[in-house]
Amino acid sequence: MGITGIFLITFLIVHCGVNALIFFNDGGILFTKAAHFMGTNWLIRTMEIVLFAGIIWHIVQALVLTLQNQKARPVQYAVVNGTANSKWYSRWMGLLGTLILIFLILHLNHFWVDSRITGIDHPPIIIEGHEYDNLYAEMKDVFENPIVVIIYVLAMFSLAYHLLHGFQSAFQSLGLNHKKYTSLIKAVGFWFSIIVPFVFALMPIAMYLGFVK
Amino acid sequence: MSGNMNLTLKVWKQRNKEERGKFETYSVKDISPDMSFLEMFDVLNEQLIAEGKDPIAFDHDCREGICGMCSMYINGRPHGPLQGVTTCQLHMRSFKDGDIIVVEPWRSAAFPVIKDLAVDRSSFDRIMAAGGFVSVNTGNARDANSILIPKDDADDAFNAAACIGCGACVAACKNSSAMLFVSAKVSQLALLPQGKVEAKTRVEKMVAQMDAEGFGNCTNTYACEAECPKNISVENIARMNREFIAAKLS
Numbered sequence: 001m002g003i004t005g006i007f008l009i010t011f012l013i014v015h016c017g018v019n020a021l022i023f024f025n026d027g028g029i030l031f032t033k034a035a036h037f038m039g040t041n042w043l044i045r046t047m048e049i050v051l052f053a054g055i056i057w058h059i060v061q062a063l064v065l066t067l068q069n070q071k072a073r074p075v076q077y078a079v080v081n082g083t084a085n086s087k088w089y090s091r092w093m094g095l096l097g098t099l100i101l102i103f104l105i106l107h108l109n110h111f112w113v114d115s116r117i118t119g120i121d122h123p124p125i126i127i128e129g130h131e132y133d134n135l136y137a138e139m140k141d142v143f144e145n146p147i148v149v150i151i152y153v154l155a156m157f158s159l160a161y162h163l164l165h166g167f168q169s170a171f172q173s174l175g176l177n178h179k180k181y182t183s184l185i186k187a188v189g190f191w192f193s194i195i196v197p198f199v200f201a202l203m204p205i206a207m208y209l210g211f212v213k
Numbered sequence: 214m215s216g217n218m219n220l221t222l223k224v225w226k227q228r229n230k231e232e233r234g235k236f237e238t239y240s241v242k243d244i245s246p247d248m249s250f251l252e253m254f255d256v257l258n259e260q261l262i263a264e265g266k267d268p269i270a271f272d273h274d275c276r277e278g279i280c281g282m283c284s285m286y287i288n289g290r291p292h293g294p295l296q297g298v299t300t301c302q303l304h305m306r307s308f309k310d311g312d313i314i315v316v317e318p319w320r321s322a323a324f325p326v327i328k329d330l331a332v333d334r335s336s337f338d339r340i341m342a343a344g345g346f347v348s349v350n351t352g353n354a355r356d357a358n359s360i361l362i363p364k365d366d367a368d369d370a371f372n373a374a375a376c377i378g379c380g381a382c383v384a385a386c387k388n389s390s391a392m393l394f395v396s397a398k399v400s401q402l403a404l405l406p407q408g409k410v411e412a413k414t415r416v417e418k419m420v421a422q423m424d425a426e427g428f429g430n431c432t433n434t435y436a437c438e439a440e441c442p443k444n445i446s447v448e449n450i451a452r453m454n455r456e457f458i459a460a461k462l463s
Binding site for chain 2: 065068069071072073074075076077078079080081082084085086087090091093165168169172173174175176177179182
């Protein structure tokens with residue numbers, strides 16, 4: 001789970017970085033160019049397949065581990081005081097992951113299906129004489145709906161807590177625990193878990209409120 | 214005596230491995246806050262014997278926190294509400310008059326209940342037998358300082374060796390994982406020159422045996438470290454993972 005987890009974390013960096021280009025507030029020109037690159041570059045398209053495989057493998061690993069773990073305790077305790085010895089989100093990673101998966105299906109349906117399969121409803125945007133898919137207009141459309149915005153923001157809370165445990169846990173599972181560096185890994189993991197979901201959540205909010213035009 | 218308390222106990226009763234158990238409710242009166250938790254159980258058992266009832270089976274031996282026998286899961290936590298202690302080191306002053314205390318055995322497929330609160334932890338013995346030893350011939354006793362060991366390594370090995378094999382890590386873990394125990398036993402040897410010789414085969418054999426016994430997988434909630442009466446660190450788990458990955462790759 002550690003290896004697939006770190007792989008998915010690296011994807012988040014790229015995804016968050018590219019999408020954050022909307023905050024340049026240039027009518028989506030930079031974002032559109034970046035999205036075009038991501039959609040047409042052969043290496044990125046190959047990595048897209050690896051990414052889907054990574055997500056599926058992460059889920060399969062989680063299911064196998066959960067089934068094995070349930071088998072390891074056939075009779076449950078009557079009273080469990082988990083808060084006394086561990087963080088709630090470390091115990092509820094499966095639930096947080098499931099919420100993220102539900103969000104992911106919705107999210108892929110909003111953007112990925114349109115841009116890669118069915119095609120985008122909006123006419124292409126012309127920048128410097130070149131035609132580009134207008135994913136930016138699609139984004140604005142999707143985030144006009146306040147319910148969608150709320151779902152996206154709530155999903156980012158799930159992602160934040162999933163990362164709060166997952167980031168440092170991945171390093172521990174791979175044996176990367178060191179007297180000097182573990183505190184650094186934990187600090188980086190903490191801020192990563194806050195900043196990345198925060199920037200993601202800011203996108204639908206900014207578009208809905210019209211801060212990004 | 215003033216300060217003494219009356220308590221209600223809900224204790225798991227199970228006649229043997231095969232039969233299904235259930236909770237029985239008992240009342241104990243006039244319990245001194247200075248008693249240990251096990252002494253309170255002694256009072257209850259004497260009461261039950263006097264009444265002609267079956268006393269509660271529970272494991273205990275040294276009663277000074279070093280044998281690791283007193284496996285009781287008290288109000289949702291192994292060894293009760295305090296950190297860094299075994300059940301025998303838990304005193305009744307941690308409770309108050311009128312409390313209802315729920316006592317269960319360690320719950321794990323790898324620790325089957327023998328009777329009531331006593332569980333069979335021989336799975337730990339089999340993990341140790343699989344590789345938790347140094348089998349090379351070390352010859353005659355040598356001068357104490359002829360093999361130089363960095364102080365940090367010696368301290369880490371000693372701290373890992375403080376594990377008493379009580380199984381609280383397994384009991385506390387939501388996955389019933391034995392990683393803290395096995396990693397402490399791997400580390401106490403892997404850190405020292407005498408143990409390095411067989412480090413590769415040791416970690417492979419001990420992990421294989423751990424899996425064969427039916428313990429769960431570690432998901433790094435660190436409940437084990439929080440509940441360990443000897444404060445064994447999860448750094449040992451990372452060390453074992455490191456040793457294991459290196460052994461598998463080499």
